[in-house]
Amino acid sequence: MGAMKDVIIIGAGAIGCFVARYLSAYRLKTLVIEREPDVGDGTSKANSAIVHSGDDPVPGTKKARFNVEGNRMFPQLCEELDVEFEQVGSMNVALDEKQREKLFVLEERAKQNGVPTKMLTGEEVLAMEPNINKCVTGALLCPTAGVVNPFELTAHAMENALDNGVELVLRESVVSISKKDGHFLVKTNKNEYEAEVVVNCAGLFAEEIAKMVEPIDWYIRPRKGEYYVLDHFGKGFVNHVLFPLPSEKGKGILVTMTSAWNYLVGPSSEFVDDKEDMSTDSPTLADVKAQALNMVPSIPFNQQIRIFAGCRATPSTGDFIIEPAKSEPKFINVAGIESPGLVSSPAIGRYVADELVAPILKAKKKDNWNPRIKPYVHPLKMDIEERKAFVKDHPEYGAIICNCEQVSIGEINDVLSRSLPATTIRAVRKRTRAGFGKCQGGFCQSQVLWLIAKATGKSPMEIEYEHEGSIILERESK
Amino acid sequence: MERRDLVIIGGGSAGLSAAVAAYDKGVKDILILERIAFLGGILNQCIHNGFGLHEFNEELTGPEFLTRFVKQVEERHIDYKLNAFVTDISKDKVVTYSSAEDGVTQIQAKAIIMAAGCYERNAGAIGIPGDRPSGVVTAGQAQLFLNDYGYMVGKRVFILGSGDIGLIMARRMTLEGAKVLGVAELMPYSNGLNRNIQQCLKDFDIPLYLSHTVTKTIGRSRLEAIEISEVDSSFRPIKGTEKRFEVDTLLLSVGLIPNNGLLDNLGIPQSRSRGSVVNQKMETEIEGIFSCGNVLHVHDLVDYVVAEGRVAGEAAAEYIEGKLKKSDSLILTEAGEGVGYVVPGRIELTDEDEKITFKFRVRKPMKNVYIVFSLNGIPFKKIYKQAIIPSEMEIVNIPRNLLVSNQGKIVVSTEPKEVK
Numbered sequence: 001m002g003a004m005k006d007v008i009i010i011g012a013g014a015i016g017c018f019v020a021r022y023l024s025a026y027r028l029k030t031l032v033i034e035r036e037p038d039v040g041d042g043t044s045k046a047n048s049a050i051v052h053s054g055d056d057p058v059p060g061t062k063k064a065r066f067n068v069e070g071n072r073m074f075p076q077l078c079e080e081l082d083v084e085f086e087q088v089g090s091m092n093v094a095l096d097e098k099q100r101e102k103l104f105v106l107e108e109r110a111k112q113n114g115v116p117t118k119m120l121t122g123e124e125v126l127a128m129e130p131n132i133n134k135c136v137t138g139a140l141l142c143p144t145a146g147v148v149n150p151f152e153l154t155a156h157a158m159e160n161a162l163d164n165g166v167e168l169v170l171r172e173s174v175v176s177i178s179k180k181d182g183h184f185l186v187k188t189n190k191n192e193y194e195a196e197v198v199v200n201c202a203g204l205f206a207e208e209i210a211k212m213v214e215p216i217d218w219y220i221r222p223r224k225g226e227y228y229v230l231d232h233f234g235k236g237f238v239n240h241v242l243f244p245l246p247s248e249k250g251k252g253i254l255v256t257m258t259s260a261w262n263y264l265v266g267p268s269s270e271f272v273d274d275k276e277d278m279s280t281d282s283p284t285l286a287d288v289k290a291q292a293l294n295m296v297p298s299i300p301f302n303q304q305i306r307i308f309a310g311c312r313a314t315p316s317t318g319d320f321i322i323e324p325a326k327s328e329p330k331f332i333n334v335a336g337i338e339s340p341g342l343v344s345s346p347a348i349g350r351y352v353a354d355e356l357v358a359p360i361l362k363a364k365k366k367d368n369w370n371p372r373i374k375p376y377v378h379p380l381k382m383d384i385e386e387r388k389a390f391v392k393d394h395p396e397y398g399a400i401i402c403n404c405e406q407v408s409i410g411e412i413n414d415v416l417s418r419s420l421p422a423t424t425i426r427a428v429r430k431r432t433r434a435g436f437g438k439c440q441g442g443f444c445q446s447q448v449l450w451l452i453a454k455a456t457g458k459s460p461m462e463i464e465y466e467h468e469g470s471i472i473l474e475r476e477s478k
Numbered sequence: 479m480e481r482r483d484l485v486i487i488g489g490g491s492a493g494l495s496a497a498v499a500a501y502d503k504g505v506k507d508i509l510i511l512e513r514i515a516f517l518g519g520i521l522n523q524c525i526h527n528g529f530g531l532h533e534f535n536e537e538l539t540g541p542e543f544l545t546r547f548v549k550q551v552e553e554r555h556i557d558y559k560l561n562a563f564v565t566d567i568s569k570d571k572v573v574t575y576s577s578a579e580d581g582v583t584q585i586q587a588k589a590i591i592m593a594a595g596c597y598e599r600n601a602g603a604i605g606i607p608g609d610r611p612s613g614v615v616t617a618g619q620a621q622l623f624l625n626d627y628g629y630m631v632g633k634r635v636f637i638l639g640s641g642d643i644g645l646i647m648a649r650r651m652t653l654e655g656a657k658v659l660g661v662a663e664l665m666p667y668s669n670g671l672n673r674n675i676q677q678c679l680k681d682f683d684i685p686l687y688l689s690h691t692v693t694k695t696i697g698r699s700r701l702e703a704i705e706i707s708e709v710d711s712s713f714r715p716i717k718g719t720e721k722r723f724e725v726d727t728l729l730l731s732v733g734l735i736p737n738n739g740l741l742d743n744l745g746i747p748q749s750r751s752r753g754s755v756v757n758q759k760m761e762t763e764i765e766g767i768f769s770c771g772n773v774l775h776v777h778d779l780v781d782y783v784v785a786e787g788r789v790a791g792e793a794a795a796e797y798i799e800g801k802l803k804k805s806d807s808l809i810l811t812e813a814g815e816g817v818g819y820v821v822p823g824r825i826e827l828t829d830e831d832e833k834i835t836f837k838f839r840v841r842k843p844m845k846n847v848y849i850v851f852s853l854n855g856i857p858f859k860k861i862y863k864q865a866i867i868p869s870e871m872e873i874v875n876i877p878r879n880l881l882v883s884n885q886g887k888i889v890v891s892t893e894p895k896e897v898k
Contacts (some may be wrong), residue, residue: 060798229602276698279609282715306602308610311630380565384574384582397579400563402738403513403597408576425612438735439597442616446623460629466613469699472612474726477654 005031005195007363008186010209012039014150014342015334016201017157017255018349019357019423024164026353026363027125031193032166033186034157035173037468038427039420040154043205044342045430046278046310047225048267049150049258050241053090053142055110055117056251059348062320066344071115071144074344081156083149084259090145090241091125093136093295099245100137106246107140117142126419131237131296145241151260151430151458155420157349160373161314162419164366170470177212178333184331196332197357204275206312206321206335214327220276220336222311226265226284228292229306230299231438232261237299244295251339253291255299265292265299267310275355278309305438312338316354322348324356333357376414380406402444404437412448416455423456425449426466437460449473483507483798485587487564487740488521491780492594492771492787494547499791501554503688509585510551510558511575513838517551517558518544519595521780524624526646528673532781543780550623555685559692564594567740569764573634589794592741592754596772598643599733601695606638606728608694613701617643617731621650632656632727636704638692640668640675642778642869643667644731649678651729657707658682658760659723662690662706667843669869673706691715692728701726734776740770747823751775755823758834759793759802760786762822768794775821775837778800778871782837789835791877802833803828814891816840816847818868827884833875838890843867846895851876864897 007023009016012034023030036042051074057063078085094100103119110117118141125139126131126433162168172188177198179185186193202209207220237257240347244252250269268284285307292299315321315336325331334352337344357363379387381396391398397410415422415431422428425435428448435448449472453460464470483505486493489512497508501654516522521529527654531537534546551558562577571587606614613632620631621643633656635714638642640663648658661679666689668675679686693715694705703724707715736753746762748770749754753774760768770790771783796802805826813820827834836851844866851859851874860881866872 136706233766254598279607280605281607282605282693285605285607304603304605307605353886379576379582388582391576395578395581398576398581399561400513400565400576404739406565407565409578424523438603438739439737440600440602442598442600442619445619446627460627467611467699470612471700472615472631473623474632475630477624477628 002385002463003192003194004183005193006363007031007197007199007357008033008184008193008195009199009201010186011206012168012204013042013044013155013201013203014040015054015203015337015348016273017154017161018345019196019199019201019334019352020161020166021157022350022353023357024161024166025365025369026254026358027366028361028363030166031195032168033174033188033193034168034170037424037464037466038422038430039158040151040430043310043313044150047150047339048254048256048264049087049148049342050090050254050256051085051146051343053110053145054113054115054245054340055092055106055140055142056339057113059109059112062322062442063340063344066320066347067340068113069117069446071342071349072295074146074148074343074393077346080147081153081160081373082158082375083152085146085148086259087143087144087146088240088257088278089143090247091120091129091139091141092243093125093132093139094245095133095135097137102245102421103138103140106188110140114360115142118143129238129240129242132242133295133297134226141240147257148342153342158374159420160371161295161419163373168420174209176294177209191332197332199332199334199352199357201334201445203337204311206313206333210325210333210335213325213331218336219316221248221314221316222272222277223314223338224272224277224309224311226269226280226288226309227264227266227307227470228285228288228301228304229308230263230265230303231303231305233300233303235261237263238296240290242295244291251290253295253297255292255311257406265289272311274310278311280309281309288358305440314338320344320348330360377411399446402434402437404439405433407432407434407444409451412451413455416451419453423452424466425452428452479572480583480585482509482585483588484591484794485585486510486591486593487567487573487663488512488519488593488595488771488773489517489558490593490595490771490784491521491544491547492595492773493519493789493801494551495784496591496593496791496794498547498550498554498558499788501556503792503795504797505512508556510556511562511564511573512558512560513563517548517560517730523618523622525625526566526650528779528863532779533784537767541820543866547784549767551743554711555672558575564740567687570746573767588798589768591790591794592738592767592769592773593771594735594737594740594773596776598730599735599736601730603736604732606692606695609697611695611697611699611701613697613726614695614728615730617641617647617729620647620729624650625652629809630656634654634659634725635727635729636723636725637729637731639663639730639732640670640686641731641733642670642674644671644729645670645674645729647729648684649682652682652684657726660685660687662687662692664691664709665689671869685698688716693720695728701728704728736775737774738773749823750819751776756821757826758822760790761793761797766797775819778869782871782873791883803830809881809884809886809888811888813838814889816842816844816892817890820890823887827878831878833877834881836874836890839868840866840892841868844892848893848895849874850891850893853881853883855886858882866892
């Protein structure tokens with residue numbers, strides 16, 4: 001890896017991955033630096049995984065622009081990157097007359113943002129969502145909203161970037177940024193790199209990175225959201241992403257299916273002091289539950305398989321920050337990407353690459369850029385005859401080790417050997433769903449651990465669960 | 479499509495015993511499908527002793543116990559497939575399994591016995607508050623890593639839940655050199671067998687904190703500490719009672735859940751045990767589909783699993799040979815006051831039934847109580863119990879002649895004995 005780069009991207013969350021993907025279309029030497037053992041391990045992995053329609057952001061804001069643009073990119077993008085995505089539509093649900101009147105405000109906002117909507121009566125909502133509170137007085141349907149697999153989205157975007165020549169270093173934290181001979185010198189806890197342009201996509205820590213270059217007049221406040229994940233107990237318990245009416249605290253507690261047809265309930269919204277605080281607590285979750293039950297009274301919480309929390313990178317400015325540093329035109333901050341960040345990330349990535357970075361470097365596009373990744377194989381999504389034929393030729397895909405999500409050794413070995421290989425238990429889980437089911441890895445974790453050890457040539461005792469140092473096996477027994 | 483008389487899903491103690499029983503009843507065309515690389519199921523990792531007291535009148539280790547059943551299967555040349563994962567069964571009894579060796583295979587079965595065991599309730603299901611680092615593992619997983627692979631999952635250990643696997647692992651990890659700092663149990667009583675409380679905790683001076691739960695896990699990468707709190711009678715943590723333990727491992731022994739997804743997918747009604755509703759022959763509401771062992775309800779002793787497998791195996795054989803008596807009787811059962819669940823969930827009496835075996839668990843420890851069986855509101859059997867606890871499964875045989883009707887509902891409940 002030559003030390004001099006054209007561009008260094010700090011952070012490999014959804015934003016960093018998509019900036020990298022769109023920069024990979026240019027004849028540039030691009031390096032991504034990520035502190036975690038995998039990409040998409042911060043806010044990008046712990047959110048509602050909603051592809052918002054764009055009905056909610058205030059017209060004229062960056063949030064509105066990139067949300068709507070991003071939403072329009074998703075169908076083709078997810079096809080190119082082989083990402084699970086379903087355009088199920090969303091509903092803002094009104095439970096009384098006063099709330100119903102507020103729907104018209106939302107409708108007007110959506111119209112200004114160029115988002116198609118349909119106003120539904122209470123009866124129409126009940127016909128489409130029979131499990132919703134019978135008090136429902138109406139809803140604003142946004143048919144272009146959807147649900148996406150957020151883990152695949154970031155990992156596949158980065159895989160695509162790597163396939164097109166971008167370089168990635170994991171497990172390195174940026175500790176300082178300085179100028180040297182007109183370039184940026186980026187020091188990590190392990191190495192030094194130089195580049196002409198630096199893009200700060202450090203998520204919750206974008207503030208700390210930006211301050212390494214100049215004093216700034218904005219900050220990032222972590223705003224925690226806690227969720228319940230329920231098992232797949234049959235399709236159709238809800239058929240849309242269901243939002244209550246938005247408030248000053250955000251979009252409220254939603255009830256939705258995921259792209260894998262689990263059900264997700266959350267998030268809470270609470271400012272916290274510690275940017276690394278992803279802990280859950282019982283009173284908050286009890287409140288989430290109560291609010292969700294108000295909208296959908298029969299949610300079967302006995303189907304709970306996991307609780308989690310993530311932190312939104314809420315900017316003090318109220319809007320996404322996507323601009324060069326004041327004193328350094330070649331240092332670009334992409335910060336404060338809170339909700340609707342996931343849906344906006346492809347549009348932001350494209351904008352940063354095409355309109356901010358490429359012009360600085362007068363970069364030319366490659367002739368041979370490939371927007372696609374090698375498709376992933378999911379035998380269970382095939383019809384039975386196709387599956388029989390495929391597994392006959394690829395026996396590893398017949399060896400299923402994940403009891404709950406029915407994932408095969410073939411699928412796991414595939415993600416262990418890609419250009420962006422999974423190297424931790426969580427990375428395998430995020431890519432393949434092995435361990436994501438009701439037993440939470442009780443049956444398969446030992447086998448996944450061994451497969452990772454084999455693929456990486458490491459000792460089983462070195463294999464980590466998620467973050468650096470999160471080993472699973474402590475020592476050999478007596 | 480390949481055809482088989484009987485396909486058994488799961489090669490653990492229930493499946494093996496069902497296979498042997500069906501074979502001995504005359505059904506020779508049997509296939510056992512086992513998910514992992516060897517027969518015997520969970521007993522493979524249960525290297526402690528205490529198995530077989532009822533079945534063989536001696537105390538065996540898990541592997542010793544299962545070896546006897548594997549031998550019976552081998553002697554009868556009953557077919558089995560290892561590393562064969564059943565992905566789907568259909569109402570018309572087509573079983574689809576997947577393996578590296580055979581690829582994706584569909585078999586038309588005359589009868590199916592579900593014997594897929596259970597899985598452990600885990601941190602996600604109970605929602606332990608706090609961080610989500612490594613080092614929070616189910617007791618069974620720790621047991622697997624230790625006994626099958628030879629690795630310890632940690633050196634300073636706390637255990638949540640006083641289920642038997644947790645107790646056994648407290649002893650096992652202590653003997654392996656780990657320090658077990660304590661066991662917290664949400665209930666005001668232990669959920670393990672008394673002998674395990676004595677042999678696994680008291681003998682090693684490991685404290686048991688009753689009416690306590692883990693209220694926080696701390697650590698970003700690996701677990702660094704936990705906090706436990708006392709709970710009130712509604713199981714809510716009491717502020718100010720927090721105790722902190724610096725541990726790298728939290729083992730969870732908080733219950734087992736039937737691994738019954740394949741039958742749930744068919745829409746077969748679920749019992750309160752979270753297994754399928756079956757009749758006294760272990761047959762579900764779909765003719766020819768049977769269920770037994772821990773996938774039906776979680777047992778305390780493997781000996782009873784084996785006995786239940788035998789009932790299912792024999793009934794499946796009768797079904798295949800067209801001898802399983804049809805019945806116009808239907809009595810539903812219900813877990814009443816103080817009772818957690820009842821198996822069977824339905825009774826379809828025939829003139830061949832001399833007795834009906836009821837299995838159930840009570841919801842909390844009780845002293846001086848009657849277990850009352852009533853049919854359509856009228857009590858017909860009362861059994862006095864000096865003491866009864868949830869960790870022990872109750873088995874009661876009711877003679878056929880006590881059932882005065884072959885329709886309606888039987889409620890099993892507890893009733894305090896009046897103190898004179």
